[in-house]
Amino acid sequence: MKDLTLKEFEQIKNNKGVVIVDFYTTWCGDCHMMKPVFDNLANEYEPKGVNFVTVDAEKNSIFQTSGGYDVLKVPTFIVFKDGKEVDRGVEYQPIDLMKEWLDKAL
Numbered sequence: 001m002k003d004l005t006l007k008e009f010e011q012i013k014n015n016k017g018v019v020i021v022d023f024y025t026t027w028c029g030d031c032h033m034m035k036p037v038f039d040n041l042a043n044e045y046e047p048k049g050v051n052f053v054t055v056d057a058e059k060n061s062i063f064q065t066s067g068g069y070d071v072l073k074v075p076t077f078i079v080f081k082d083g084k085e086v087d088r089g090v091e092y093q094p095i096d097l098m099k100e101w102l103d104k105a106l
Contacts, residue, residue, distance in 0.1 A: 001042045001052040006060040009053055014083040018050045018105045020098075023057040023069070023076040030092045031075045037095050038077075045102050081105045 004012065013019050022038050024031040042052040057063060062071045069078065072090075079087040079101045087101035 001039070001046070001054065003054045003056070006055060006062065009055050012051060012053060013080045015051070016082050018102065019080045020045075020050060020052055020102065021078050021080070022052075022054045023062055023071045023074055023078070024054060025056065025058045025074050027058075028074045034075050034077075034092060037093075037098070041095065041098055041102070044099075048106060050102055050106070079105050 002008075009021060013021065020041075022031075022034070024034075038052065038054075042050075046052060055062070057071055057074050057076075062069065069076070075091065077089045077093060077098065078085055086105050089097065089101075
């Protein structure tokens with residue numbers, strides 16, 4: 001799992017395959033609660049070829065940019081397949097739901 005700048009993420013998300021991004025902030029309680037869930041998913045799905053990345057939404061001015069991600073709350077999780085958004089969740093998400101997203105995208 002990699003913590004990326006917005007520019008780095010935009011290059012990776014357009015690659016072929018599945019990418020899941022966690023837009024977070026350091027001060028967000030739900031972000032801290034979801035970190036172990038995201039880490040567990042990464043351990044299970046990275047060997048299957050899913051690319052897990054995180055982007056600090058505040059540090060990268062996500063809330064002020066119109067990059068097309070519509071991140072209004074954190075954490076925001078977005079699954080991309082071959083550069084196209086295929087699923088999204090905002091705030092706390094159950095691990096089973098996130099597994100459904102990834103299984104569907106694979």
